[in-house]
Amino acid sequence: MTKKYQDVIDLINQRIDKQSYLPGDKLPSIRSLSTQLGISKNTVIRAYQQLEANQRIEALPRSGYVIAQPAIAHAAQPEPSYVDLMTLSKDIMSLPPSRQVLATGSAHPDTSFPAIRSLYAEIGRHSRYQTHIPSHYQLPPGNEVLLRQLVYINQELGITTSAQALLITHGAQQAISLSLQALTQPGDIVLVESPCYFGNLLLLESLGLQVIEIPASPSHGIDLPALAKALDNWPVSAIILNPSFNNPTGYLMSEPDRRQLLAMTGEIPIIEDDVFGDLAYGRRPPPLKTLDTQDRVIYCNSLSKTLDSRLRIGWVIAGKYQPVIEKRLMTDNMGSLNLMQSAVGAFLSSGKYRQHLHKIRRSYARKQRQFTRILCESLDQYAWLQGRYLISQPEGGFLCWLTLPEHADSEILYRQALARDISILPGTMFSTQPHYQHCIRLSFATFTETPHWLNGLRSLADIIATHLKPEASLH
Structure with a gap:
């Protein structure tokens, strides 16, 4: 059985390799990560020390740890490629609005003002x-x-x-x-x-x-x-x-x-x-x-x-x-x-x-906090998801980016969610490469803290948890 600190090292390395963490990104604090993963602070400290020794992360004075810049000789070199997304995009974009009972895949604004x-x-x-x-x-x-x-x-x-x-x-x-x-x-x-x-x-x-x-x-x-x-x-x-x-x-x-x-x-x-x-x-x-x-x-x-x-x-x-x-x-x-x-x-x-802008900015800021809290609470009901996902918390707009464990398949999740009248956008739509197969774009533009949305987000969390359950959770 692998040691607990090695599990933490593997988790951080996977997130770096999958570009969930990029150079300069700040890592969770030792206290925060130990709470998320249900492990001791000493375990996290040892993992971070080993990652630092491997030059994967850097310690900043009084600021915690950040992802290190990769060595130039080993850094991936992006190369030109042609785009081939029309088939997937057309299939997803042609979905009739009546099917989207929970429209978390839409990038349309709230028009109820x-x-x-x-x-x-x-x-x-x-x-x-x-x-x-x-x-x-x-x-x-x-x-x-x-x-x-x-x-x-x-x-x-x-x-x-x-x-x-x-x-x-x-x-x-x-x-x-x-x-x-x-x-x-x-x-x-x-x-x-x-x-x-x-x-x-x-x-x-x-x-x-x-x-x-x-x-x-x-x-x-x-x-x-x-x-x-x-x-x-x-x-x-x-x-x-x-x-x-x-x-x-x-x-x-x-x-x-x-x-x-x-x-x-x-x-x-x-x-x-x-x-x-x-x-x-x-x-x-x-x-x-x-x-x-x-x-x-x-x-x-x-x-x-x-x-x-x-x-x-x-x-x-x-x-x-x-x-x-x-x-x-x-x-x-x-x-x-x-x-x-x-x-x-x-x-x-x-x-x-101008008055409208003031209202929608306040509204989206409030919705972002509520949406993130409820989605995280719904995902954290499943022990094997705790500490295994990241959700962006933007300072504007009404979109966020959910990063799941690397073996997740967002296109499968898209189809399973659609079968339950929930629209999401798979990460594969946002790249010519398979970098974001494990990511999902979500919108909270029309979110309201009602039974409709609460049940919908719980259903989405259940779909994700069922999809990822075969992998043993990190303890």
Whole structure:
């Protein structure tokens, strides 16, 4: 029988190898881990001492232990690959909403707030008005009233812009797609964080682009040393980043890391996906766009996560790349949604949007705490799960990332949960490699502390526990 401290060593090593822990991540305290695993503090101390001797972790004065940087000679070198996710993604995304009794797999916002009712009343008024004016296309850059309101929204984010420098798009997805088309040719290499939002991976697949995935920690984001090595080894044409309350993990990149990333990437264009950025529970670092002194960050955002995904109102601030993106926008669409743009412009002009943001930020912060507590309590009912999983606790947005023991199969869990009318997203959707087979993305956007949700989360925990029960628990 293996010694207890060796079990702890194996557990930490597995999490490092599976990228559940990344260089710089802080390990649980000795007291915390001993409580989680039901073992003595001396056992944890001995395990940590051995891991430190093996150069897997480092002790920081008065700060506990963190994951060590890997030796350069042995560090994994990410390589370009093509994306092949369409079949899996189409199967999961085509699930009818009526089947999703517990919609933890959805990345749609909570639309139960009063401002959303006001928004749709405004859309109704504008739909009636449309019958009294001649039919016409809403040409780029977009509706003048909406453009002015988006200028104000960006100013509050610290981005100084003008209506002439904004292009309204069919959601942030089109903004990112047009940006990639402006920057790349088929076969070019694009660098992304890993795990990466599957929608961006699907764009790379549709455009015939290669991708290099750089590991990203659920706590602080992309691994900058790994990024530097990739840039040294490969001709990268563009970088896509979602640095504020990232989809899927919820991580928030610090301002020093943002500045370091800009400094180390030279003149490579960066596409900043900031759709969750306005959902900070507290203060958040400034967007990359505000730190950019070379006019190479293309800023993409939308109202899909703060108001309603169905609006399909996004925008792009492209700087020197605007002329070519505007040309593509014109030729692709020959005009945009007149009704939606005029109605949303009027709604934003009412002043209700700012009040709405204050409400949803507080709501999502509360839901995150409640959701995490209940899910952890439900999982901890099973002795063989205690201390064997990690759940990210983001400081904004409404998504979190559940990391299970390495032998878990999230696609099997997806199908088993679906059979009980629970939607989750398997980690395999967020990478071209099988790194996240044991991970699940969850949403707490519509969570309420009701019997419906409580029973649903208990059912999800039961599905996970049954799936993992064959492995002996760690004692």
